[in-house]
Amino acid sequence: MTAPDNSPDRLLESLQDLLRGPGGAIAIIKNGETFLRHTYGFADLGRRIPLTPQMHMPICSISKHMFCLVLASLKSEPTPLMTKSVGDIWDQASAELQKVLPHLVTQGLTFADLYNMQSGIRDYWAMTTLWGAHPEGPFSILLDAPQTVARTKSFHFQPGTEWSYSNVNFHILGQIIEAVAGQSLGQLLDERVFKPAGMKSAALCPNTYGHPLPVVGYEGDEKHGYTPAVNRIEWAGDAGIVASLDDMIAYEKWLERTYAEAGSLYSTIVAPQTYRDGTAAGYGFGLAHGETAGAAWTSHGGALRGFRLHRIHVPEEHLSVVVLFNHEADSAAPADAIIKRLLQWQEPEKALSTPAPEWQGNFLDTETQLLVHVENIEDGQVSITYHMATEKVPLTSAIHAESKSIIANIAGDELHVERQREHRTLNARRIKSPTTTNSTNEYIGDYQCAEVDSSFHCSPGSGNLLYGSFDGFLGQGPAHLMQYIGEDVWTLSNPRGMDAPAPGNWTIVFQRDENGKISGVTIGCWLARLIQFAKVL
Incomplete structure (x- = not known):
């Protein structure tokens, strides 16, 4: 079979359907060199300002592992304030956590649970709905964030037993870093990440209403139209960094150079993490771990209303991809497609099975009390909706479905779904369809x-x-x-x-x-x- 033409132009042609939107920025770094540096579309549709590689976008939750790089740097290079205290960064951070959430520490919470997303603490951005927030409303780090922490009184699972995304973990982590180091997060990032990486214009910008101009983020889609997103939240620790495509290219090159160095900051935070029972975890230090086309990677996405971002590094292939959108299309999809094409991945043929009719329906998980919706799909898959996104899982038999991260079985009115990435098994019962409408x-x-x-x-x-x-x-x-x-x-x-x-x-x-x-x-x-x-x- 002839290898595909993977020149930059041909790669972009193959991605056109995945890139549609107001604007985007894409970079591919191979063997430490820039293979592709491409921007297209508009930073501002209304003013018709073209997007360029020097313009800033919020990288949102991609920031998380950068704060963990700061954390790792404080081990080898403690600040003057830290040298006056007992222990290293891990000891001092654990002591500070005891001050911030003493009632949860006594129930088993550790500092590592924060950066590994194993804390069991509910996500504070989701909780803002229950606290009466409006999407475009203000949220202040100084005034509102402390109130969210004060209302964090219990877990939705025991720490160290599961994985669940929670931004408050990293908000508290940022708080702890500043308290222990005696310096601001912005200063620490600038000195310990941005400058060493050559990120000339990257900065911590906690106020989402004050992002550097001229890039505008857009809600909506091509069918219904695009509307400028209005964001008024403040965040730091869980997000907050703004960077250009050129900044991200420099960053990925820095990570590639330092990956194999023993004791480097990056080698520290890519170390595998585990749950309390010793099972390997798929997330640690603000990085997701997985594999595509048989090659292991670390990655993270980012999102804010009007923006979707993704970066991924495949160390053994010396390959990195960065995708930055000022709209809400799936930024991980083109990154995944690029890696598969460059690694000449061929999708395996599916052994089609006919799904048992019992799959179809709504189920309630006994422990989480969350709805699980399942639909049959004609091409030998079932779709399972538990998170916001629907996941398609290939059938291996009429009653068994399996993907890299999900194993599901149906037995009459009982649904069992093993969600391996989260280290959780759902045991759900069918919800009886209403024959008449309850009052x-x-x-x-x-x-x-x-x-x-x-x-x-x-x-x-x-x-x-x-x-x-x-x-x-x-x-x-x-x-x-x-x-x-x-x-x-x-x-x-x-x-x-x-x-x-x-x-x-x-x-x-x-x-x-x-x-x-x-x-x-x-x-x-x-x-x-x-x-x-x-x-x-």
């Missing part, structure tokens, strides 16, 4: 969760349409549409939030007392589970 009047009312300081209002609509809204320290939030699933299970639609991607659908599970009356509700999503509300009116 919605019994659900209507006000509910209160004292632990997180949130009020939930279930309001009437038309027929079986209900609306849900939340009040909290951030205000009175907007009304969201609710959808009846069956039994006492509903979903609440939340496609837009302060951060991105938003929670998507929350699962709403009403409870009844011994007399059959609605007495409370459990509310949760993939980022924040098992929040109990009691009916008060």
Whole structure:
């Protein structure tokens, strides 16, 4: 078979359908050299300003592992303040965590759980919905972030036993770094990451409303039109860095140069991590680990309303890809396609199986109380929706489906899904489809969760349409549409939030007392589970 033409021009031609949108920036670094440096489209559609490689975009959660590089640097090069304290960065950070979240440390939380996303702490951006936030509303590091930490009183799983994405982990990590080092995150990043990497214009910019001009981020799509996104949140630790494509090219070259150096910052943070039981974890120090086309990689994505970003490094192939979009298309897809093409990956032929009809339906996971929706697909796959994104899993038999990260089985009304990346197995039961519509009047009312300081209002609509809204320290939030699933299970639609991607659908599970009356509700999503509300009116 003739190898494909992988010249930069041919690569770009092969990606056209994945790149459509207002603008984008793509880089490929091979063997430490720039193989492709390409920008296209517009930084600002309204003013018709072309996007260039020198223009800044927020790299959002890609920032996380850069803060971990700072953390690693404080081990070998402690600040003057650190030399006056006992122990190294890990000892001092653990002591500081005890001050920030003492009640959770006594329940098993460790500092490593933060940067490995194993803390069991609910994501604070998801929780802002329950605290009455509006998507375009303000969120202050100084005024609002401390209130979110104060309301962090329990886990949605025991630390070290699972993986679940939580931005508050890295917000607290950033807090701890500043307290221990006695220097600002911006100064530490500049001295220990940006300058060594040759990132000439990268900076920490916590205020998303004050990002460097002229790049505008866009919500929407080609069919419905693009609208400038308005972001007014502040973040640092979990995100906050702005960088140009040229900055990211310099950064990837620096990582490539230092990867094999014993004791380098990068070699420290790519070290494999484990769960408490010794099982290998697929995430650590702000980096995801996986493989594409048989080659191992480390990567991370980033998102904010109006932006989608992705970077990936394949060390054994000396290959890095960076994709920066000022719109909300999937930035990981072109990066994945580039790697597969450069490594001449051929998709294996699928052994098509006909799915058993039992797959189709809605299921409720017993432990997380989250909805799992499954659909049959004709090409030998089932689609499973548990997170916001639907995952297609190939069938290996009529009742068994398996991918690199998911193993699923159906047995009548029982669904079992092993989510290997999260170290969690879902044991879900089928939700009986409604034959008649329950009276919605019994659900209507006000509910209160004292632990997180949130009020939930279930309001009437038309027929079986209900609306849900939340009040909290951030205000009175907007009304969201609710959808009846069956039994006492509903979903609440939340496609837009302060951060991105938003929670998507929350699962709403009403409870009844011994007399059959609605007495409370459990509310949760993939980022924040098992929040109990009691009916008060």
